[in-house]
Amino acid sequence: MKLSLSVPVEEEFDAEAARLIDARLASRLSEKDAELFDGAADAADRMGWVDLPQQAAELLDEIESLRARLQEQGLRTISLAGMGGSSLAPEVMAQTADVRLEIVDSTDPNQVAEAIGTDLEHTVLIIASKSGTTVETDSIRRSFAAAFEEIDIDPASRMIAITDPGTELETLAADQGFLATFLADPTVGGRFSALSAFGLVPAGLAGADVRGIVAEAAEAAADLSIDNLDNPALRFGAWLSIAHARTTEKLVLAETSPQLDGLGAWVEQLVAESLGKDGQGILPVVVDSPAEIGFSDARADALLCLLGPSAEDAELGAPSGFEATITGELGELFLFWEFATAIAGYGIGVNPFDQPDVEAAKAQARHLLDGPDSGTSEQARFREGNIDVLEVVDEATDLVGALQELFSQVDEYGYVGIQAYLDRIADAEAEGLRPLVSTHAGVQTTFGFGPRYLHSTGQYHKGGHPNGVFLQITGEARTDLSVPGRDFGFAQLQRAQAAGDAAVLIEKGRPVLRLHLLDRACGLEQLREAVGSISPHHHYGHD
Template structure:
């Protein structure tokens, strides 16, 4: 019997399927039980979210009748990613649903285009998310400046009793569901429906899977959870995700945030590594990797078949499948999948930096670059960068610091549309790691500050075997935030420095590259890797 089968048998013996369906918080141990018992509302969403369908259909009709065909979603973390996946899978374009999950001023400038056809959806469970608060303030001022009543253009999704509750037309989320498990709640369904998705179809697909969750066998979620948990226990703690024709753009990123934020704590967890396709650098077999193909069939020849774990199915079912599987894996690994101490720490660090100047523009960590190479400034501890005389040297030094069975994370505080080429850093660094080291280095890529609300939990709470490359940039535009003593660019810099402090405090090898000019700096960095 292999490790997955053994874990699966134990889960069945312990009665996990029935206990999960009954929403028992005791599944994750006595310490986690009080919180877990209040965080299992997502299991009933395939049915309870149907109450949203009638009112949501009316809101969609009203938006269309009012000519509001451009939806801007201001939200962070997994709930915003779920809405984006659902919209894209339905055929919506990036122009139909613009997701503002960033503090980059360039992205907000773009979102402010075409205000007369724009509806703003503000999504925040707490009602106090710093980025979302900034977006709302800017849009309110912009609408008023055009003589548009903000109340006619803004829809809020939040939990009952939050500071945003009732401020505008409000749809409530499920207070017993954390954000990364909220794909089938109002947070995932409302924005995607406004952009053209079919929320009823998503719920129907999830309901079909929900009918299998009580089964000891023929239970896809239990089997996937056993595979994930067994991988972590056996040391295959890198979950490499490759889309292979799933038709669901962005699904690997949604899975990645769910897995990392749920399992990455107490020095344990599964590190999700999203690669571009099954032929991409980093998808080759390795002892510490569990490879997953999304959309591929096990009988296909080539890498899709060789990966061994193929997950396919309609999107609504995929949402529920992965949520259940990650919850089950948390039990196997021995962690509470519903807390997020690392995410909360990142928020606290940013708030502290923004308060530092007591009402003036925020201060950041003063530093002098260790090296300047044309358009790129290099910052890092002297002992780490000793002997590095060029950008090429810096990249090789950082790759060399990654421990055996460790990883390198690229954290880009840039605009994921304007600076889309930054994503090529992942495969380029993976290829370079293959050349300069004896063993391959898994390389992850995240957009900041989005990752602070999700995968940042793993980077701070998971195994201490990561090295980090932060990329920041100068900005030729900025946006003032009404009622706040800092701008968007200053907020973005404070977020990057707050996380830099957290990583350095844990002794993680960390280098920051600052692009004095975005275009020139990115081109130079990419050229250095090619």
Template sequence: MVAWAGPEDGALVEVSATGDAARAASQSVPRLVAERFASRIGDQDPTLWGPAAEEEASVRLGWTRLHESSRPLLEPLRALRTELTAEGVDRVVLCGMGGSSLAPEVIAGTAGAQLVVLDSTHPDQVRRAVDGDLARTVVVVSSKSGSTVETDSQRRAFEEAFAAAGIEAARRIVVVTDPGSPLQQAAQEAGYRAVFEADPAVGGRFSALTAFGLVPAALAGVDVEELLDDAAAVADFFTADTEANPALVLGAALAGVDAPGPAPSPPPRDKLVIHDDGSGLAHFGDWAEQLVAESTGKDGTGLLPVVADTAAPELAGDVQDVLPVRLIPLTDETDDDGDRTAGTEVTVAGTLGGTFLLWEHAVAVAGAILGINPFDQPNVESAKKAARGLLESTPEAEPAAFTESGVEVRGSTGLLDGAETIADALTTLLARLDPEHGYLAVMAYLDREGPAATILGGVRAGLARRTGRPVTFGWGPRFLHSTGQYHKGGPARGVYLQLTGTPSAAVDIPGRDFDFATLVAAQAAGDARVLAELDRPVLRLHVGDSGALAWLAGVLTGPAA
């Protein structure tokens, strides 16, 4: 099954589905067309996801028209970019989390523009960003409310750094936030360089084409008007009630078979292995990961995105609960892909603006098929609350069950009974992995730009080969705004491996009685606590240095004990 959007002389977005994915689309799309689902999304009908979701959906559908409503941002962004360039300010740092950082990272990376994305509380990563050339730096602080602890802490660190360098901080900080938010008020009182208002009727993970996506990318030199033009060129196709609508095809293919009965059944292929096969859309899988996981992973159901490469073990053979989703380049031969589509697979190709909009429509469709509200994230707050509790009343550190080769070992209740080595502990964790439906989540609260990224580069694939099951890899606390929702709200089929470490840098948070090392440790501990309270097994490994991490990587990917 192939569906595309664009003018007669060439597709601007194209989706293909084969095997089980094509059968799922063939079953659901005619019903969606009969119900006028696509046009009702375009009309921002909040009733599409059921009565329980109606209140939330009524204030979360502004993303359907951003290709029009975001255009007033273009001229002020051009003017500010010109001013900054004239002042010799050309290093753009983005302080944001989740939807505030992932889309700008894709937009800038695809255009080849330089954008420093600080979406971490790890002291080493914060120190690296703050220690950059401040004379050339403008900081974009992006948060819907401004109350996000990560973003607020990063803003405080940069304000102090600018002041220490003799630079007026207010002239170097740009804010993106919702109208009337506490951050907007604080920014105006502080006299920050500019404040850009985002559409409040758009949730964070759907905000790629709002000010959250456009402002940092434009200041980094990206032509964001072209991005909006690309989305506008295909928008009408996604709201058309026709079986040729690629958003309906993609959404139905992702959600799987729409079983009859009062309650939807879990999709048979609920692990989406998203792999880039030359699409040209940099980091797109990471953005799609958040959109899919946070939108669908709730009420005990959901779709688990696994961001991998084309050589991922999960793609070797036909794993019954895996749906390969391949991101490919948009060419005249996109729909003629030979033997690669012999089995079950979904392929997606398109312009960046068009592909953003395609996936947003498709995930809204998938949410309706799965019977969930795609616009809330009820379990994201649980880890935040646990972290805040640990910061407010810091308990004594939990003693390690044992230490081996510089790695401290801790685990949820009962997990480490009888374990004397890390190999034992890992074997015990993996023994709880459902061999038919389970997954392993690796959660690394480490510096994703430092040595850890290289050392752990092969761990995801190595664990997938070892277990024969899908494995996700997330950098903390970044993933808390993405797969973190699925871990806690999705089906209880996961086992969890948390990696933490001792930072090499000490970075204070001005005006707070805790530093970044304390903050990231509390976030990791809070995340593990919530998972354990949900009876989801967590193995926690804390490394003292990169040497211990390198040894540990070998243990993780080695043969089972």
């Protein structure tokens, strides 16, 4: 792989790189030395990722054998119920290989219903969960099982489990006689699991060349373990560390090669969840192309990272002076980013293997689901057109005023996080809000579909730099879908997850504007018009 870096102050970079080399950081990571992170239990129990490429031979054989069996049975549609680290890596592998892998990582009832209704007679469902109890994957499994039964197919004959040893999912798979069960290495954390069963099994069964991906990673492993500047992960980790020390903590990621389609979303999850804690961290901002990096008027708080060769036509150049281009094969890039992120965690001073703020939103969502209204009967502050405004940050009485109040709360070096609890496929146009809000709020802006982002940037939102404000969007369900064996449906679960995360953010002092679209398409258009009516770049309030 190739890495080029632009650093504004070379002596700072040289000093940080020397510090990391003196600590033997890269080689000690490859030796699984948890003392690098003060012996933290999460570090000691989460170092198995470093040698996954060397351990994969038997797993690859099992994947190829199972894929042949599925093809013999005419099972051609591979659906994956998994969240965050259990879905993003196989999604990248499948997109890169241009093979079809249906990712079901939503609680939007329409999106789940569409997934179930797509070629069910020829479908295999993979349920991927490290804990074995993830509410989204369990709910999706229950709904697929009911649908299989309706067409006289034994659900267990169409289900594959990927989980850690000893989980409820392993027990369920054994009791029901699932088609196959893959037990992953429990010492590999979810976001570092790209080269484990969680990444390789779904992608391989869908037809991606996972053997080639593992070989690419294995070939890169030696270079990523050396303690000198020939190690690209060490150089990049030092780059992130000194940028963070200079309060340049937004990592703008632009894919420049169709061969790396979707890599930005995987990197976003890895970096945000690993580094965003203790009031520190690096916030990834995934943009559609280098032409959309928005640096002409942005504050000098961002690093620019191109995933792939430099784009010839884009006028690049981060005002902070931090700019990088990374090229390579997918397997080596997976391992590179894992090493670089762990190295940056050491440099910044955080444990990259824990996620202390993730559970709070889950707990709040469970509390709302157990309540009498399951989070679905909230009283709106006011209604305007196709939008109910559920929560404002001050005293606004109209939509434009509410948006202006939200934007006015953003520090000059802060960010806006857009959280869209919508159908990631049918409502994909919502993603167009990100560049629009960035322009009119005048700061870097992220976008995530919920609850997908809860397993990704959600940790940073609550544990990272406390300079974010949040625009949360929910929508009236086009249809509802019950969760068999539960006293709630997907619409209730989705609304409870949104309300739960908002409650935790507000409790932590993060400003949140919550909007509910009564008609999704019309509401999104109304919201775009409202954002567009605000004068650009003059709404950050605090230095």
